[in-house]
Amino acid sequence: MSKTSIAQPAKKAKKTQELNAVSPVANVIMHIAFILICMTVLVPLWVIVVASLTPEMELIEEGYKFYAKSLTPEAYGFLFREGSIIFTAYKNTIIATLVGMALSVVSISLYAYPLSRKEFRFRRFFTFVSFFTMLFNAGVVPFYFVSRQILKIDNSLFALFLPLSFSAYWVIVMRTFYTSNVPDGVIESARIDGASEWRTFIQIVLPLAKPGLATVALFSAIGIWNNFFNCMLLVDTAEHYNLQYMIYSTLSNARFLSEMATQVSSLGETIARLPTNAFRMAMAGVTMGPIILAYPFFQKYFVSGITLGAIKG
């Protein structure tokens, strides 16, 4: 649309280029470059979708292709068959993502705010406490022990989001965001007007920090959506599986079994029973689902978040 309006005057005076516009040659090159970059993302997705719709025998005989001779929804039919745990897994993932995202925005914004205030006496100490966890962690066995036997979050939806609902990295990012985007003067004026600490935080600081909060929300949502490790370690019951674990375990079983098949005589039979390639691809396609929608939703905050941080930070 805007192209035509620009093109009109350009026809009359060919040489005059619009201010700030890139040269046509650079424009073409940049377009091609970006199209190629986009292709590297889109092509694998396309292959996954096509493979998930190809009949199994054709996949075996001819491998993965960009188009299939015949299409069949068989893999999806099997995936969404009645009583399949994929429905439960979908529900679990969505609930965990939403709750976990809300929880992490609350906990991170609350933890980071005092650290950004210069008058807070213990800010160095508390910054160090959270920073320390970025460098050192106890390892898998203590994590397993604490989660299962002390917190008892195993075999529940808590296992899917609670361990991920706080992140030292985002605390530090948020702290920087507060210091650079919420001027001390604003907070001071709020106090002079009689606002309490909570009121200042909720009504003055949070609205100013919206881009930062959106960034935290987006990344924690993606983090929880994509996490299979906690589910693998802490969940034993099918009714609490999440989507990513289901796909991860299908693939890791296949890999493990094919590595072991030559050593363990009884495994040959088990390995031949593994889900088909088309089924695995259908599952990969399905797990992308709603999280793709999260990007455009957060994008407007996200972009302004980056630029704000970039100029002032």
Add this chain to the structure above:
Amino acid sequence: MKKRIIAALLASALVMALAACGSKGTTAAPTTKAAEKTEAADKETDAKKTDAKETDAKETDAKETDAPAPDAADLPEYTLKYVEIGNQDCSRRGAVEAAISEYIKPLINASIEFQIVAWGDWSEKAITALQSGQEMDIVFTADWQHYLRSVQSGSFNALNDPDGPYGDLLAKYGNDITSTLNPAFITGTQINGVNYAVPTNKELAVPNGWLYNVDKAELYDFVPLKESEGLMKVQEFEPYLAKMKEAEPNTYPYLFSGGNGDEPWVPGFTNFGVITMVQDPDDNGNFDETIVNMWESDYAMELCKTMFDWAQKGYIHPDASLTTFNDSDIFKTGDFLIYQQPLKGNNIKAQERVNASGNNALNIDEIYGQKKVVTTTHTGGSMLAIPVTSADPERAMMYINMMHRDTDLLNMMLYGVPGEDWEIDEGDEYKRVSIINAEWSGAHGGAWTFGNTALQTPTIKEDPEKNRLLQEYALDAVPHPSLGFRFDQTNVEALVAALNNVRDAYERSLYAGAIDPVENIPKFNEEMKAAGLDEIMAEVQKQYDEWKANKEG
């Protein structure tokens, strides 16, 4: 500074405590028990041979007579936690647990809870659970899933150590296990003369060999030897592969699966295939116990030359050297002549593979490349252990024992709730199982991961005699002198890791004929030597000598 010192002290105290726990299990085991055990086992061999033929009749009798009769009511209520390997948990688990609990309640006053840990998660999840001291009563274990290491770290209870905290559990509650199991299973899974896990009663003799596509063989006049007629060598297939390649140029007639059917080595002698022994006895029945580097043998050179030649001629798939190469998929299509596989007699492997592939039109038979020899790796391929965190190891042993006696229990564990997940097909002359809902039977590890497989009722797709044949097949197998030896790589851990890196670079490519052996085998050997092969070999030799002296003394 002070804090750091305290932290360091705490850490080292922890390490020492762990080390102490680890050594307890292994050193306490007296060595004389090994001898006792074999003696007892020998007595049973004869009895067993006659038993096997009439297992079914006998087992049902045994259920009534041998059951620990007065116990059930006296025992306190208990919930057994059973950690099984498999694909994934499934929504039928609750119903299956309820059915089994109801069934075992009057027998041992216990109920059961299953936890299925996925194949690929086992090292991370189940081993972490053991290390963190999670309460568990029965746990799957195997030589390929950290058996030795779990025993060394003291995670498992000794099962036949009279001086252990629970005494000789196998003797007290495991009569049906010891009376039905081939004695080689018991001796083959001992560590310093003590069993830390109950082996599953399944195939014991697993010679290497090949499956071949009968339809293609007829087409190209290929008449291989039957097992009773003798063993074959891989090179003998060449003319027929050539014929098939010529007639069907788009196929790859030699389907490569990662190993070789006429391999003369003891499988799994060490966890890395390089250092091994010759498996088959010579004509006088004597075994050669020299520890060798198989890549310095003429056999390896000849084999890889053949494979290289075949790959050049297009008999082997060009992707075969990649670990992602999916041979089961090609098997399914039937576009092959020869396919290397470990076998278990009576054409059972061929049947299983055809059933599992879902392509029932395949017509597959077997060719044998090795004699029947019992080795460690096949005795310890599937076992059940009782972790030290179990609050009632005796009850756990009673349950494991039931799995070696009770067909009804095994069928429920295998197929799920009778009437809902499966039923006996009354129209079938062998009264085999017809599956209604495969969810549970597809979730756990399968028939070979627990109990006595001969007591399980086969499905209508399987040979009705399958499970009995599997166990009988091993009766005339010869035990290899190394049976029971397990290499402990703790002392040379870093060297083994380095060695495995070198192996990853060469081994599969050489086997699949992707690289020239004349040039690459010497290079491979050189790099392995640089990675510390000689030291590892010395360690293997040392441990083997110690183990042997221990066994004989």
